[in-house]
Amino acid sequence: MADYWNIAPGMETVLKELFSRDIEAEVTLEFNIPEKDFNNAGKGSSETKNVLKRLGVDSEILRRIAVAAYEAEINVAAHSIGGKMTSLIYDDMIHIKFEDSGPGIADINQAMVPGFSTADDLVREFGFGAGLGLPNIQKNSDALHISSAKGEPTLVEFLIFFG
Ligand SMILES: Nc1ncnc2c1ncn2[C@@H]1O[C@H](COP(=O)(O)OP(=O)(O)OP(=O)(O)O)[C@@H](O)[C@H]1O
């Protein structure tokens, strides 16, 4: 397995600890993401956004969370055989995890390059495949971790702080 991290310099220890926080979240939401189900993919992101809105999260931060979560959710539907999304909402931040059942990413650094895409024809018919999802997740999150390899499940997880 290869690990990719996008973490501000000097924050490695603190942020990696937050990814593996074992205190219970205030709110935990779980959603299934079936393969190629573009009518339902996006529901986890929009429900998460609605819950955060009710909790009073700032609208600019809400927008970043919604964009990052939507891109990651669509990626599971578009590029994997299916998986799940888990939103862990804490007082001060959200940690969202996307875990699928493969087939994995052969080269994560290449997948991060804007414009790189392996989207098939069906995925492109639905308007995806510009190769901008992962860069967008990185741009909108405070910390990003991807773990994957060819033939393996993929984990994409990110943190976004509320203030
Ligand atoms: N969960 C995943 N499983 C397997 N491969 C993935 C996964 N997520 C991303 N990838 C790979 O990384 C590439 C880049 O992803 P990215 O989201 O940036 O672009 P895209 O999904 O192809 O297009 P867009 O997001 O702009 O619609 C994908 O084309 C795919 O090869």
Ligand SMILES: [Mg+2]
């Ligand atoms: Mg994408």
